[in-house]
Amino acid sequence: MSHVLEKRYRRLLRAYPEDYRAEHGEELIGTLLEAARPGARRPSLRETLPLLAGGFTVRVRATRAAGVPGWADGLHLGALVVAVLTFAQLPVLPYFNHKVWTALGVVLMVALVRGWMRVAAPVAAFAAVWTSRPIVGGGFYVPVLDLGPLYGDLAPVAPYWVVAAASAVLAVRRTGAGRTSGQARWWGATMPARSPWWLLVPPAGWALQLTQVPMWEPVWGVSRAGVEVVALLLVLAATLAVRDGRWALAAAVYLVPGLVYLAENLLMTSARGFLYWSVLTVLVVASLVAARRVRARA
Template sequence: MGHVLEKRYRRLLRACPEGYRAGVPGWADGLHLGALAVAVVTVAQLPVLPYLVFKVWTGVGVVLVVALVRGWTRVAAPVAAIAALLTSWPIVLGWLHSPVVDVGPLYGDLGPVAPYWVVAAASAVLAVRRTGAGRASGQARWWGGTMPVRSPWWLVVPPVCWALQLARGPADETVWGVVRAGVEVVALLLVLAATLAARDGRWALAAAVYLVPGLVHLAENLLVTRVSGFLYWSVLTVLVVTSLAAARRMRVRA
């Protein structure tokens, strides 16, 4: 009976919107999903409302998210690379130089720019891999979809978060931080459950990609991080490492 239920659950995971992609290796699917999650969360945190501070930058973020949802990694890769370079300009060339085009925030720390570089690197890897496959088959088009289309529900997240900025005051930062932490923990628990049930590591890889910018931020702020912060990152790290270990164990058994 348990074996039958497990098979049914695995079929359900394969049929879900963010489940298996036919013809796509697990590592590519997981990398794509992780990059999309990082991009969506980063764009959702932009200070859009009540005043549109960075109009062009918000548009760039929307283009990036849409490109990733549609699977256009050859479009997402250069957009993410430009965004990463512009935001980290003070780190790359120092405070004495300003970028040619100043359309968004500039950061002098690694933590805030890490998400942009993670998305740029992941998109570049996916674009290069699919470009080679497309050329071999004679069907390569630079603007076409190189990865399967993701669920359109991803596009809803940024507008909802922007709308919540209207109702959120400075005193609510702690509350929103707790809410986000709770959502992340629940999501990573689901990743672990899906990894064990489907015996596939793509969700674990996506979770690891999502965690990388946070760990960069933690490493850069170790001396000022509170105990609650260490506990928060420890829980997320343990869940991700456990999922990766479970995926590796399942692969060895297979």
């Protein structure tokens, strides 16, 4: 039984980074075999941490898009995160509001998930221009069509412009997942597809609107801050573990609309607000610095 387990564990170990295998390979095999024996003691913390770190590294490596540079992958991921969270907060329910706008958002998110950046770019650009009409037109607006929300401030339109800019850059890439095979159409993928699980984020946000609990309630603010801090800590850990800056770039793209909001509401921001934005900014900057240092060593 131990011989079979050892062969299996050695096969799994090949998925770990080479430097990790060289340093911890035999120790990892021994720990796994020891834990698999009947009545075996639980591995110590010193034995468990390398195992968890190696597993985290392998999982993070598996999320990297193949065939594209890190900057493109990070930009794509950042645009997708901003898009799904922006549309998840759109006031759609309990009454079905913004029907056309919601459908437009679904098209945009599907295009981003599938990597159809030549579809996503014009849709995102239209969304950014439409939401900015009161700003571009000096506040003058004639309600010709009731497609979606209009904003007179920079903060609400910033996410749309971030997605539009990132999509435009990725749409004009000369190489991409859909072009290498020579079978790509004009609307085909210029980026590898993402997990379809991303498409469940907006419906989950809309479902929460059925609870009729105001989104400005303290519980929502604290919950969102906690999720953001944990996510950015994972970004920093992934950057250091895999020695790749794509997640740091995605985090920076995600943070841009928030910094625009902070700048526009600087005089009205409380001490807790400054602390919140400071923590997020420090974590993103730390990830970017870590990515730069890792790249310099390579």
